[in-house]
Amino acid sequence: MRFLGNKTRLLDFLLGHVDGLGIEPGVACDPFAGTASVASALKARGWRVHAGDLLASSYALQVVRVELDRVSRFDLPPEDGGEGLPYATVLERLAALPPRHGFITEHYTPAGEAGGRHGRMYFTPENARRIDAARERIEAWSRAGHLESGGEQLLLATLIEAADRVANTTGVYCSFVKSWQSNALRALELRPLSPVTGPNGAAGSTAYRGPAGRLLRDVGTVDLLYLDPPYNERQYPAYYHLPELLAEGWWEPPELRGKTGLIPDGDRRSDWCRRARCEEALEAVLEAADARHLLMSYNDEGLIPNGRIEAALRAWGDPDSYRCFGRPYRRYRSDGDGPNRTYARDRVRERLHYVGRS
Helix, strand or coil: CCCCCCCHHHHHHHHHHHHHCCCCCCEEEECCCCCCHHHHHHHHCCCEEEEEECCHHHHHHHHHHHHCCCCCCECCCHHHCCCCECHHHHHHHHHCCCCCCCHHHHHHCCCCHHHHHHCCCCCCHHHHHHHHHHHHHHHHHHHCCCCCHHHHHHHHHHHHHHHHHCCCCCCCCCCCCCCCCCHHHCCCCCCCCCCCCCCCCCCCCEEEECCHHHHHHHHCCEEEEEECCCCCCCCHHHHCHHHHHHHHCCCCCCCCECCCCECCCCCCCCHHHCCCCHHHHHHHHHHHCCEEEEEEEEECCCCCCHHHHHHHHHHHCCHHHCEEEEEEEECCCCCCCECCECCCCCEEEEEEEEEECC
């Protein structure tokens, strides 16, 4: 899934410094997991990882990439294939469902009354009807008790990834493209996802949805705390409201806002994205943290000045252990320069702050 701040391209940089600092695999916590790219990479290297995030869509991805060690078979109603169905067969049955004009089609395509009124072009009507059919059937299975939590989140993550590949966006959902892109014209395809199976010690990894401080207090002492918080004022619920809808459903239809159909998001908004509160958010996380090693990824254009981060980490850990590593990378651009936006530069620098604690 395309995601702001995704660290997939920086994994060699991050994991290289974990090795360079001599941090041996143990228990890790990643409370700002996003798409779980770092958490799953740590699990693959033998870490037992506790991942978390505020977003429901992130939680689905965490379950697949962090919590699950394998895919179990599905026990579905007789009319849908019965007991003991493999994951791939379940995806085939979801893909073969008759298309439905449901919530996504109505509100996020030109084929719906609401979507047409606002000119929304997030999905083609054909793909939206397939998304609606699959999402409604997953919900029906869940409500009838045919899906365990892990299996449900696996199917939701599969659908979220499939929808993202055909979304008529530039990678975020705060706006849609006003003409159909080539990827949006492709047919929705449900591709199987593969849970990460780590070496001995990685079993027992968990996924969590909620605030970072609460997760840190719940997991207690860890060997490595990896912090990758939001660094600017873009609130993720507005940028990913459609994946959130797919993750949570619309069985009590939310009141959508604006031309882009934003969902209510008060419980998902982060103080890290508020200029007046971000430094307090850092202090609160450090107060809740109990770790032998702490690594914090933060962009050099972030709201918190580099010096403030250094001072906070030195005060929290052993001051002489503090280190800061940097790597330039190409910035994410959702559009080109124009009358309403000019990017200051094409390349930015990721800073990786480290401090140890006796």
